[in-house]
Amino acid sequence: MSKVHRRSLTALAAVCMLASVSVSALASDWPGSKPVNIIVPSAAGGAADLTARTVARYLSQKAGVDNVVVQDKPGAGGVIGTAAVKNAAPDGYTFLLSTNSTQSANRYLYKTLPYDADKDFVNVGMIGTFQTVAVVSPDSKINTLRELVEQARSEPGKVFFGYYSSSSQVPPNLLKQYAKIDIAGAAYKNVTQILTDLRSGLIQFAFVDYLTAKGQIEGGNLKPIAVTGTERNPHLPNIETTTSVYPGFIVEGWMGISAPAGTPQAVVEKMSTYLKHALVDPEMVKQLSDLGLQPQAMGVAEFGKYIDGDIQRWAKWVETAQIKAQ
Secondary structure, X not given: OOHHHHHHHHHHHHHHHHHHHHHHHHHHHOOOOOOEXXXXXXXXXXXXXXXXXXXXXXXXXXXXXXXXEEEEOOOHHHHHHHHHHHOOOOOOOEEEEEEHHHHHHHHHHOOOOOOOOOXXXXXXXXXXXXXXXXXXXXXXXXXXXXXXXXXXXXXXOOEEEEEOOOHHHHHHHHHHHHHOOOEEEEEOOOHHHHHHHXXXXXXXXXEEEHHHHHHHHHOOOOEEEEEOOOOOOOOOOOOOEHHHHOOOOOOEEEEEEEEEOOOOHHHHHHHHHHHHHHOOOHHHHHHHHHHOOEEEEEOHHHHHHHHHHHHHHHHHHHHHHOOOOO
């Protein structure tokens, strides 16, 4: 081996050692005194916002991340907030409350997006999964999914549903295809307007994520008639699943944490570890469960594989629902 070659190898080894030391130092120093921002791509007070704030409390109270700021950036089915995180500096101080809409469904529901979910993000960890629940007004005569279908068949074109995000239009359109019924949808800016119009009778039903509907159901303001999970919801043990009526009719959502591509791997792993610890913390698990979420810990690699599978699931659901990209 020549002296020049030995010097090159020695220099390379020194650079690698320095890089290793700097990464370790970054992991140990992060986050320091700088605020850590979690961007929620939906409205304040909604399920994603409440989930993000629950995670933020854990990080500040039990993980030693003193300054965690939750920022709501709603609009365009989660696109605006997601794009904001994509464009943020990948320095470990901006994270996305990511969902099945932002990372999976939107690619099939929009012709163009200002972000590439595969290339522009690193998916840090899962928080949990949730079902969608079909709801009607509490004074509606409809009590089951079968009764809803019967009404739609007896009154073709006169049964309406509301949807409030890109992905929330999928379950009712799946029902339309599975049951072969003539129903029409109305787009709303937010789920609050849907709940108001359901109670006033302007629309007859909606599929709402359980985290959002839970309080209204428990308060008697909405009546659940079906859930879209593979199994019955533990909070609604007497409510049938959609797949028990129409085999294969299953739609489930999730929430997690993602970061801009290029975020230091040491920071990604550290945040992922915080999440995994949070999801075995009894108090944290209870808080998330009370929101209607089913907590589920996944590290970086496992979460990435889960999202890969979710992308394929949404492709099938959107195709079956016959929804054209906007």
